[in-house]
Amino acid sequence: MFDGLSSRLQDTMKRLKGQARLTEDNIQEALREVRMALLEADVALPVVREFVKDVKEKALGKEVIGSLTPGQALIKVVHDELVATMGGENASLNLAAQPPAVVLVAGLQGAGKTTSIGKLAKLLRERDKKRVAVVSCDVYRPAAIQQLETLAGQVEVTFYPSDTSQKPDDIATDAVQRARREGVDVLLVDTAGRLHVDEDMMAEVQSLHAAVEPVETLFVVDSMTGQDAANTARAFGDALPLTGVVLTKADGDARGGAALSVRQITGVPIKFIGTGERPDGLEPFHPERIASRILGKGDVVSLVEEASRQVDQDKAEKLTRKLKKGRGFDLNDLREQLAQMEKMGGMGSMLEKLPGGGKMQEAIKNQAGDKEIRRMQAVISSMTDEERRHPDIIKGSRKRRIAAGSGCQIQDVNRLLKQHTQMSKAMKKFSKGGASKMMRALGGQMGGMGGPGGPGGGLPKR
Numbered sequence: 001m002f003d004g005l006s007s008r009l010q011d012t013m014k015r016l017k018g019q020a021r022l023t024e025d026n027i028q029e030a031l032r033e034v035r036m037a038l039l040e041a042d043v044a045l046p047v048v049r050e051f052v053k054d055v056k057e058k059a060l061g062k063e064v065i066g067s068l069t070p071g072q073a074l075i076k077v078v079h080d081e082l083v084a085t086m087g088g089e090n091a092s093l094n095l096a097a098q099p100p101a102v103v104l105v106a107g108l109q110g111a112g113k114t115t116s117i118g119k120l121a122k123l124l125r126e127r128d129k130k131r132v133a134v135v136s137c138d139v140y141r142p143a144a145i146q147q148l149e150t151l152a153g154q155v156e157v158t159f160y161p162s163d164t165s166q167k168p169d170d171i172a173t174d175a176v177q178r179a180r181r182e183g184v185d186v187l188l189v190d191t192a193g194r195l196h197v198d199e200d201m202m203a204e205v206q207s208l209h210a211a212v213e214p215v216e217t218l219f220v221v222d223s224m225t226g227q228d229a230a231n232t233a234r235a236f237g238d239a240l241p242l243t244g245v246v247l248t249k250a251d252g253d254a255r256g257g258a259a260l261s262v263r264q265i266t267g268v269p270i271k272f273i274g275t276g277e278r279p280d281g282l283e284p285f286h287p288e289r290i291a292s293r294i295l296g297k298g299d300v301v302s303l304v305e306e307a308s309r310q311v312d313q314d315k316a317e318k319l320t321r322k323l324k325k326g327r328g329f330d331l332n333d334l335r336e337q338l339a340q341m342e343k344m345g346g347m348g349s350m351l352e353k354l355p356g357g358g359k360m361q362e363a364i365k366n367q368a369g370d371k372e373i374r375r376m377q378a379v380i381s382s383m384t385d386e387e388r389r390h391p392d393i394i395k396g397s398r399k400r401r402i403a404a405g406s407g408c409q410i411q412d413v414n415r416l417l418k419q420h421t422q423m424s425k426a427m428k429k430f431s432k433g434g435a436s437k438m439m440r441a442l443g444g445q446m447g448g449m450g451g452p453g454g455p456g457g458g459l460p461k462r
Contacts, residue, residue, distance in 0.1 A: 009034065009037050009078070009294060009295060011033075024060060027056070027059050027060065027074070028056075030074070031052050031055065031056055031059075034051075034052060034055065034078065035048055035052050038051060038052075038257075038260070041257045041260065042257030042258075043257040043260045043261050044230055044231075044257070044261040044264070044265055046264070046265070047085065047230075047260060047261050047264045047265065050085075050264065051081055051085055051260075054081055054084075055077055055078055055081050058077045058080075058081070059074050059077050075295065078295070079291050079292070079295055082260070082287070082290075082291035082294060082295070083287045083288050083291045084287075085260055085263065085264055085287075086259060086260060086263055086270065086285075086287035086290060086291065087263040087269045087270060087285075087287050088287060089286075089287065089288065090271075090284050090285060090286045090287070091244060091269035091270075091271050091285075092271070092284065093124075093216055093244070093271065094215060094216060094243070095128075095130075095185070095186060095215065095216070096215075097215040099179075099180070099183065099184065099185050099186075100133070100176065100179035100180060100184045100185060100186060100187040101185065101186050101187070101215045101216070102176060102186075102187050102189060102212045102213070102214040102215060102216075103120075103186060103187070103188050103189065103214055103215070103216040103217075103218060104189045104191065104205075104208065104209055104212065104214040104216070104217045104218070105117055105120075105188060105189065105190055105191060105218050105220060105246075106191050106205050106217065106218070106219055106220070106236060106240065107191075107193055107219055107220035107221060107236075108193050108194060108196070108197070108221075108222075108232060109193030109194055110193065110222070111193065111220045111221055111222045111248060112220055112222065112248035112249060112274060113190060113191070113193060113220045114136070114138075114144055114147050114148050114151065114190055115151070115248070115274075115277065116220050116246050116248055116272070116274055116282065117134055117148065117151070117188045117190050118134075118148070118151030118152070118154065118155055118279060119155075119274060119279055119280070119281060119282035120188060120246075120272065120282060121134055121151075121152065121155050121157040121188055122155035122156075122157075122279045122280060122282075123280075123282055124185075124186055125155065125156065125157055130185040130186050131158075131183065131184050131185045131186070132157040132158065132184065132185065132186045132187075132188065133157060133158035133159070133160055133175070133178075133179050133182070133184045133186075133187050133188070134148055134151075134152050134157060134158070134159055134160070134187075134188045134189075134190065135148075135159075135160040135162060135171060135172065135175040135187065135188075135189055135190065136148045136162055136171075136190040137162065137168035137171045137172050137189060137190060137191050137192065137208060138168075138190060138191065138192040138193070139162070139163075139164045139165075139166060139167070139168055139171075139192065140164070140192050141192070142163075142164055144190070144192075145161075145162055145163070145164075148190055149161070151279070154279055155279050158182070158184065160174075160175045160178060160179075162175075168191070168192070168204060168207075168208055169207055169208060169211040172189055172208055172211050172212045173211050173212065175187060175189065176212055189208070189212060189214070191204075191205050191208060192204065192205075197232065197235045197236070202236075202239040205239070205240060206239055206240065209240055209241075215243075216243045216244065217240055217241060217242050217243050217244075218242070218243065218244050218245070218246050218271065218272075219233050219236050219237070219240075219242050219244070219245050219246070219268070220245075220246045220248060221233055221245060221246070221247060221248065221258065221262070222248055222249050223247040223248060223249055223250050223258040223259065223273075224249050224258075225258065229247070229257075229258035229261070229262060230258060230261035230262045230264075230265040230266060231265070233245055233262055233265070233266045233268065234265055234266050237266045237267075237268055242266070242268045243268070243271075244268060244269055244270070244271035244272075245262050245266070245268055245269070245270045245271065246270075246271065246272045246273075246274060246282075247259060247262070247270055247272070247273045247274065247285070248274040249274065249275070250273050250274060250275050259273070259285075259290065269285075270285040271284065271285055272284060272285055273285045273290075329420075329423060329424040330388060330389050330390075330391065331380050331383065331387070331388040331389075331391055331420055332380075332385075332388045332389065334376075334380065334420055334423065335377060335380045335381070335388070338373050338376060338377050338380075339377070375406075375408060375412060376416050376419075378406040378407065378408065379402060379403075379406045379408055379412055379413055379416045380416070381406065382401075382402045382403075382405035382406040383402055387402075391417055391420060391421075394413070394417060399413045399414070
């Protein structure tokens with residue numbers, strides 16, 4: 001997300017950073033670039049005008065013009081204005097209510113409502129330790145009820161059945177009463193979507209809202225619709241007392257216009273941002289962190305939080321002890337590290353959160369980074385346990401069998417074995433306390449794993 005906007009703004013800010021002093025002329029030139037970058041990102045025109053006006057006022061003030069590093073001072077102004085435009089700080093769910101706290105979820109058909117409810121249920125159960133139940137009031141699409149039942153099973157929360165013969169209000173009120181009896185903390189209510197905003201849909205969702213009196217009313221919107229996302233959110237906001245927005249499909253939106261428009265146009269905070277179909281592909285929306293990503297400063301806080309949740313600490317400690325005892329880093333260990341990386345969203349997701357990682361991520365995309373990780377996993381899975389523990393025994397006939405079993409070429413097997421050898425050497429340095437040497441060694445080999453790096457970085461040409 002934000003690839004285009006991020007690239008344009010970073011290039012503009014980089015040019016200003018080198019200026020010995022800022023004048024009204026070069027600030028005006030930079031603001032023209034900022035305006036074009038925002039418009040190309042499909043940010044709503046009123047939001048662009050307000051953003052550029054506010055940046056200009058602050059940029060021409062004493063704190064920028066009189067600064068010893070005026071270029072960097074202007075970057076801070078742009079950063080702060082991005083944060084303010086997106087809402088200032090994270091707005092969390094307000095679940096302070098007599099249980100069950102009811103969360104009503106609305107939106108257009110195809111925006112990702114049902115999938116987002118599954119993700120939110122998982123987040124509330126795992127991070128907030130809540131007892132969660134879900135119910136579907138979409139009596140027009142039986143598939144929607146079945147989909148929610150499937151998702152509830154995947155994320156291990158309670159599903160309350162419903163069917164198309166019932167009235168949405170009755171489904172919702174019955175679910176609230178049942179949740180109260182069963183001691184459920186949070187009840188997530190899915191509503192019917194439409195292909196566009198219409199009176200019947202609004203009347204139905206208003207009736208549902210009155211029936212269950214939710215503590216949170218979330219509007220789910222597809223971020224790929226750009227400024228239309230903000231306009232649709234405003235239409236729903238006129239009909240319902242929305243408390244927050246969930247932006248979905250953010251990984252498919254290279255522009256980011258919705259994230260920069262929704263708060264300003266609707267006055268409603270973005271509470272969550274969703275990516276992909278994975279049950280864990282939902283994270284709280286932090287304007288400060290998103291602004292840092294846009295300007296290429298990364299989001300290390302989110303990366304550390306993700307690592308603390310996803311990385312198996314016991315396995316990490318076990319590997320450390322193994323290495324310190326002088327036992328080698330075998331292919332079972334490599335497979336485990338690749339699996340941990342996947343749990344954190346893959347190499348692209350990790351790099352996006354590192355300072356300057358956006359450009360690295362683009363290079364990795366061009367070199368099939370996550371696809372290469374999956375290929376490596378397939379090759380390792382085609383080996384016997386003995387081969388994974390003793391890679392040295394993998395010679396000609398074994399290589400041919402492994403290649404055939406994984407659907408890869410012998411070159412892929414050779415490349416994996418070479419990468420393992422390089423990583424094994426790096427891990428030995430780590431076990432001897434040479435952490436800085438290990439990082440340099442790994443940095444030189446990143447290209448071999450599908451990313452940019454030292455000499456020979458990148459995948460071999462095919």
